[in-house]
Amino acid sequence: MPVRLTSTQADFAAAFAALLAAKREISEDVDTVVRGIIEAVVARGDAALIDYTARFDRLTLSAETLRIGADEIATAEALCDPRALAALELAAQRIRAFHERQRPSDLRFTDHAGVELGWRWTAIEAVGLYVPGGTAAYPSSVLMNAIPAKVAGCPRLVVAVPSPGGALNPLVLAAAKLAGVDEVYRIGGAQAIAALAYGTATIAPVAKITGPGNAYVAAAKRRVFGHVGIDMIAGPSEVLVIADDSANPxxxxxxxxxxxEHDTASQSILITDSPDLADAVERSLARQLETLPRADIAGASWRDFGAVITLASLDEAPALADRLAAEHLEIITRDADAMAARIRxxxxxxxxxxxxxxxxxxxxxxxHVLPTARSARFSSGLGVLDFMKRTSILRCGPEQLAALGPAAIALGEAEGLAAHARSVSIRSNSV
Amino acid sequence: MPVRLTSTQADFAAAFAALLAAKREISEDVDTVVRGIIEAVVARGDAALIDYTARFDRLTLSAETLRIGADEIATAEALCDPRALAALELAAQRIRAFHERQRPSDLRFTDHAGVELGWRWTAIEAVGLYVPGGTAAYPSSVLMNAIPAKVAGCPRLVVAVPSPGGALNPLVLAAAKLAGVDEVYRIGGAQAIAALAYGTATIAPVAKITGPGNAYVAAAKRRVFGHVGIDMIAGPSEVLVIADDSANPxxxxxxxxxxxEHDTASQSILITDSPDLADAVERSLARQLETLPRADIAGASWRDFGAVITLASLDEAPALADRLAAEHLEIITRDADAMAARIRxxxxxxxxxxxxxxxxxxxxxxxHVLPTARSARFSSGLGVLDFMKRTSILRCGPEQLAALGPAAIALGEAEGLAAHARSVSIRSNSV
Known part of the structure; x- marks a missing residue:
């Protein structure tokens, strides 16, 4: 049974804190294995990739077949259900339109002292997108990662997707094509992350890697972080629903x-001021679970991590929602905007x-790539800015250097950095 | 002697690649120690902080004296050189004015399908800023971290700064006051990072930690990453100067x-098309080094990691600069803007x-907090956005759900997520 809390219970604060602290990640000790795989790919390149793919994906590749060709992608696309393909196209179109509004502006201005200042946004030159194989191969995630990168203007976007036993989800390839991906490789796991980060004879390295993956992929991303950029390490997904008695249970x-249904470690929480709604939701959920194909997963997630919290007043909800910092927050109340405005x-x-x-x-x-595990307290969903970087720009002329120089010299000296001070004074002497 | 390369030499490509690959970080095996420190602070809170401070900083504290009071900060400020204080005030004013232009805009719009979309930026609720003690205690870095956080609107900004033997740089405290820091604690090292991330009885936890530090601080930041946000792990600083014969050697x-002079692991590189300028710079540098207080550090850095690269033409410079991806790039050529425009x-x-x-x-x-170690390929300097996060907003009415629902159902089914499909269809049935 999921946790059931009421804000009026004596130990509510402690019980809510326990809910926040519950560990939902299965910690696997994969780091040593992953380090070995990365070292092998750095040392032996394609040969290591081919070996690991034979071992982990039961697939014999050569340097020539690592990459999935345009003809193979076209063949896959032809195999797709036209209804799913049309839905993917609608999704791509809407994702593109939304993300085009995220393109940042450059700035260049001259301040009252005559100093020229500003910044410039540029796209990351090459990005790798990891796409999991097997049951978690979601074509929608290909769009969600690839389209912002292309809207940002990344000139080279590479997908790595494992094909265990040679099997690939055709809709994943169709999504890659639709999103404008430039290269697709049939590799997975830590070896794919290593190849993207360090490059091989066949695969040129990228500067940033995004996309979800299993524990090996996550550990590999942590290890290559710094050498290349990465997105957040995604944890199990979660939803918080805040509802009043106007909502449909x-x-x-x-x-x-x-x-x-995503994962046994997913978390679903309902916060409401209506005990009747809470009861009705629990009853309906039990009933709906009976006919769900992934009832095992969804049932375990709800049993182990689900929670229903009833409040004396919905005025208590924003503070709790801020502490939960949910990946997804549904607000189904009479005045949803007012509630949203109170949640950070x-x-x-x-x-x-x-x-x-x-x-x-x-x-x-x-x-749909959003911060999990309470990281919405400090981070954002994926967007165009994740595929760009900002360079600041500064220009002084002799007058500006003369005006600002003495303060720079004073601070350089105060910090014990005489060469900093001298790099200014040596010019002042010539002004 | 620094490396001297010429683009016309036969092995230039290999020699340049070797320059790129040179490891400048001293890798210390501190992770095990850091894990123990973090566990102790999580388990014993203030008591562990007080123990480690006694051990590492030779300073006896109590829960009451962990925090530096306003009176102590005012006393420190009164001790500062008025000239340095005035320079700090000018710096703060200019940093604030620049960063105020980085405040992002919210967006809310209704698309042609009637779907309401948008996003909202909010400040991170609590931020911790680590400030190193000892020689690397730079008041300018306090301003560079704290002012963007305050411009972002962070309601709570906490500084941790160690005071080895009780000594504190008064200008650091003055900078914290000037930047509007809310709380200052005299703690350092991995124990300070642990206290900021997990909180103690005296120090409430923060959601993000920024600021530079030694190997222990860096390892601790890596460990708490995910539980809280962190900025980049800073590496040794570097400058690339691109100059033609119009430049002053x-x-x-x-x-x-x-x-x-920052660090023996810092790197300074000159790229020029003028062999005469290259020679003159090397001569001048040797001469200036003689009278530099930190000649030992600067000399070692120049000898071990410095490089002078002469090109047949400056047209070759942008490609090399992009591969170096320098933290700081000075362009001292006849048309600096044109050169800048060609560098990503x-x-x-x-x-x-x-x-x-x-x-x-x-x-x-x-x-001045900028991406080091080639990470400018994929990341940006510190700014206001690093202290905010974006929440996306979506609202459909019955018509929009009816219009978009079938595509969502098709994709849910294609991905094997029947409950996703049902969460849409259950509403469509009632529309």
Whole structure:
């Protein structure tokens, strides 16, 4: 049974803190293995990639077949259900339109002292996108990672996707094509991350790697971080629903289950001021679970990590929501905007009863790669800025150097950095 | 002697690649020690902090004296050289003015399908700023970290600064006050990072930690990453100067030395199409080194990691600069803007002969916390966005759900996520 809390219970603060502290990640000791794999790929390049792919994916490759050719991608696309393909196209179009609004502006100005200042945004020159194989091969995630990179203007976007036993999800290849991916390689695991980060004879290195993966992929991303950029290490997904008695309990139960079906470590939480709604949601959820294909996963997630919290007043909700800092926050109350305005920490907010999170997962247009495990306290969902970087620009003429120089010299001297001071004074002497 | 390369030499490509690959970081095996320290602070809180401070900083504290009070800060401020204080105030004013232009805009719009979309930026609720003690206690770095956080609107900004033997740089405390820091604690090392990340009875936890530190601080930041946000792990500083024969060799030599005096692992590189300038810079640098207080450090840096690269044509410079991806890039050529426009990767660009990097370090207004070790390929200098996060917002009404729902259902089914599909269809049935 999920946790059931009431804000009026004597030990509510402690029980809520325990809910926050619950560890949902399975910690696997994979780091030593991953270090060995990365070292092998750095040392032996393609040969190591081919060896690991034979071992882990039961697939015999050569340097010539590492890359998936355009003809193979076209063949895969032809195999796709036209309805799914059309849906993917609608999704791509909406994701592109939304992310185009995230393109940042450059700035260049001259301040009152005559100093020229500003910054310039440029796209990252090459980006690698990891796409998991097997059951977690989500074509929607290909779009969510690749489209912002292309909107940012990244000239080279590379996908790595394992094909265990040679099997590939054709819709993943179709999504890569649709999103404008430049190269696709049939490699996975830590060996794929190493190849993207350090390059091989066949695969040129990239400057940043994004995309989800298993514990080996996550450990490899942590290890190559610094040599290349990475996105966040994604944890299990989560949803928080804040609802009042105007909400439909069947809809809420369906949303809680949609989150729970991702993974046994997913978390679904309902906060409401209506004990009747809480009861109705729990009953509906149990009923809906009976006919769910992934009932084992969703049931375990709900049992182990689900929570229903009833409050004396929804005025208590914002503070709790900020501490939970949920990846997905649905607000299904009479005045959802007013509630949203009072909450600081959330990856994405879905307003009103007709915005199930699944719309945002696929076709809303906003990104579904969002901060998990309370990291919405300090980080954002994936966006165009994650594929760009900002260079600051400064120019002084002789007058500006004369005006600002003495302060720079004073600070250089105060910090014991005489060469800093001299790099200014040597010019002042010539002004 | 520094490396001297010429683009016409037969092995130039290999020699340049070797320069890129040179390891400048001293790798210390501190991770095991750091793990123990973090566990102790999590388990024993203030008591562990007090123990480690006694051991590492030779300082006896109590829970009451962990925090540096306003009166102590005021006393320190009164001890500061008025000239340094005035320079700090000018710097703060200019840094604030520059960073205020970085405040991002929220967006809310309704698309042609009637879907309401957008995002909202909010400040991180609590930020910790680590300030090293000893020789690397730079008041300018306090301003560069604290002011963007305050411009972002962070309601709580906490500084941790060790005071070995009880000694504190008064100018660091003055800078903290000037920048609007809310709390200052006299703690350092991995124990300070642990206290900021997990909190103690005296120190409430923060959501993000920024600021430079030694190997222990860096290892601790890596360990708490995920539980809290961190900025980049800073490596040794570096400058690349691109110059033609219009440049003053004495000025360039001074700039190369200003970089080199930071640390024996710092790197200073000159790229020029003028062999005469290259020779003159080397001569001037040797001469200036003789009278430099930190000649030992600067000399070792120049000898071990310095490089002078002469090119047949400056047209070759942008490609090399992009591979170096320098933290600081000075362009001292006849048309610096044209050269800058051809370079993608740099942390900050300083244009023309009258813009020594030291101006940007202190009083230019732009941030001096910049990506090191080639990470300008994929990351940016510190700014206001590092202290904020973006929440995406989505709202559908019944019509929008009816219009987009079928595509979401198709993709949910294609990905084997039936509960996702049902969370949409259960509403469609009621529309």
């Amino acid at each position: 069947d809809w809420i139960a369906a949303d809680l289950l949609a989150q729970a 920490n959330a990856g994405a907010i879905f307003l009103g009863g007709h915005t199930p999170e699944a719309i945002g997962d696929y076709v809303g247009g906003s990104n | 004495d000025w360039i030599a001074a700039d190369l030395l200003a970089q080199a 990767n740099a942390g900050a660009i300083f244009l023309g002969g009258h813009t020594p990097e030291a101006i940007g370090d202190y009083v230019g207004g732009s941030n």
